[in-house]
Amino acid sequence: MDFSIKACDWSKGEANGFLTGKSDVIVLGVFEAQTLTGAARDMDVATKGLISRVVKAGDMSGRAGSTLLVPEVTGIGASRVLLVGLGKQDAFSQKAYGEAVRAAWRVILGSKIGQATFTLAQLPILERTGDWAVRTAVLALRELTYKFTQMKSKPDNGARSLKKIVFSVDSADEKAAKLALKQGVAIANGMDLTRDLGNLPPNVCTPTYLGQTAKKLGRDWKLKVEVLGQKQIEALNMGSFLSVAKGSVEPPQFIVMQYQGAGADTGKAKGKNAPIVLVGKGITFDSGGISIKPGEAMDEMKYDMCGAGSVFGTMRAVAEMGLKLNVIGVIPTCENMPAGNALKPGDIITAMNGTTIEVLNTDAEGRLILCDALTYAERFKPAAVIDVATLTGACVIALGHHNTGLFSKDDALAGQLLDASREAVDPAWRLPLDDEYQDQLKSNFADLANIGGRPAGSVTAACFLSRFAANYPWAHLDIAGTAWKSGAAKGATGRPVPLLSQFLIDRAAL
Incomplete structure (x- = not known):
């Protein structure tokens, strides 16, 4: 599995190619009862209000652990958008982040997605930094993909579709995130x-x-x-x-x-x-x-x-x-x-x-x-x-x-x-x-x-x-x-x- 880090300052509208870069899915976080921020806001603009309409229709409430995979998205390089509910922003702790990350990986691993762009590591996690978020996401994915089949005569490992993950991080976190990725x-x-x-x-x-x-x-x-x-x-x-x-x-x-x-x-x-x-x-x-x-x-x-x-x-x-x-x-x-x-x-x-x-x-x-x-x-x-x-x-x-x-x-x-x-x-x-x-x-x-x-x-x-x-x-x-x-x-x-x-x-x- 190939991991990489790419810096992006969504708060300044500097998408750094994430809007047009080819990917099977881009993972976005949505807080409960909050206006869209960061990557989700920029993606909403690029898709002409698609994400706002989904939230307004009640298809994605932002409830912690909820997910919605939106197919056939136009206006961006990713063909799909995965929305992940984060719960209340003022209570977004390391536990809530871990639950959101695992929910996202489960959806992706249950699909034919081969390349994912992951923006959740840039979320404002209480008392945690972006490099911590990257390492935690890597460990969560590797835990979910681990299988022990060495002793089976006909191991059913299945062909894993997911091959490449690009983590979006703040520019200030880029160096630390690359080290955290190696450590993870x-x-x-x-x-x-x-x-x-x-x-x-x-x-x-x-x-x-x-x-x-x-x-x-x-x-x-x-x-x-x-x-x-x-x-x-x-x-x-x-x-x-x-x-x-x-x-x-x-x-x-x-x-x-x-x-x-x-x-x-x-x-x-x-x-x-x-x-x-x-x-x-x-x-x-x-x-x-x-x-x-x-x-x-x-x-x-x-x-x-x-x-x-x-x-x-x-x-x-x-x-x-x-x-x-x-x-x-x-x-x-x-x-x-x-x-x-x-x-x-x-x-x-x-x-x-x-x-x-x-x-x-x-x-x-x-x-x-x-x-x-x-x-x-x-x-x-x-x-x-x-x-x-x-x-x-x-x-x-x-x-x-x-x-x-x-x-x-x-x-x-x-x-x-x-x-x-x-x-x-x-x-x-x-x-x-x-x-x-x-x-x-x-x-x-x-x-x-x-x-x-x-x-x-x-x-x-x-x-x-x-x-x-x-x-x-x-x-x-x-x-x-x-x-x-x-x-x-x-x-x-x-x-x-x-x-x-x-x-x-x-x-x-x-």
Whole structure:
């Protein structure tokens, strides 16, 4: 799909070729109970009052989310006009814009339109700019066009008609809009990779497959990639990680991907170029182990590697954007399966940093693989570490499927992630991490237990991880409620790639 940016100042009547340029459709916004403005006003003049007549007749009220495709338009280069209702102008927020954009794309994708001119990015959105509007429109379109058909014997992808989109932006926004377009495409490509990995079946997307994917990503985007196997992991004394892996016939992998966009962190740059480390939970199938899960919807436990998938997607996006930043992706990946030699409730294991852990539930395995990865991350002397995991059902109960759970004792880091979540429209909500919750992890027989009981289950899981992340700024994202959808819309969402990408874009700009 070909995207391009073209500047146009409709307020000054400078259409810059949009009135005469050839296109299958031009997309115009109409506010409710308002006179026509901007592109809609100029198009109305060029079509000798056509749009005004349509509005006056009641065919387009401007109600939010409404659409009207007007065919066989004369007087302009576009053969059709798509009118999109925007609601009240004084309430036109980022949410209203997102709804309008998706409504427009659905109409276009449901037609034979091959080339579209899109003017909605120039609308006055509360607290948002034109470049944000462009990127949001790109991501919305790519989300609607994503399909996972790799595993079907006769995939019905259909020939997509839409090939070219031209975004009309204000002249002052042109440079920023071109950058936003590049970022939007890169983030969408990263999200597609994350979705693909999540949607693949667990007999295909194994730890070995993730290792191979990392190597391919390294070749394609010039990343330094290491994939450590069983013996190398043993040499690192990752007893906690290995305890989860031992019940499966699939060998574990420990993946490290390094993107160096800001030069080495040495000499005069010491500290300034310290990397951001992203740690992703890579349980490619989670049966629960000996503490086995109920059979219903267990197939969805292939999504327990979506934290790892989001790190893959973010690394790809960062490399494509060419951010001036050093980023490292660390992924411990294995299966959690029941077997005669599997981890048992009551076992005591030793983590990489020497901490002993009493395992009270083998289905609380994500924290057992992440804790060794968090210890490993220390060697990079990171500026910050963010782990991403489908960690707890308790987070789904607390926040549902809208917000990702955010935990951190570092207020500055938490604030940056929350700002990024709002900018990326990939919402997160900060949950407590008070020391008082740590008491729930006490064990009579080891340094700590791997669960803290039912109360505040997502909090105590984060508290467990915090024990292994004390030596650097750290945050934990629990994506159990946001990484995938169930039911008729079942599939990976690609979240939180937008949040992480925006966070890294912002860090690179510091």
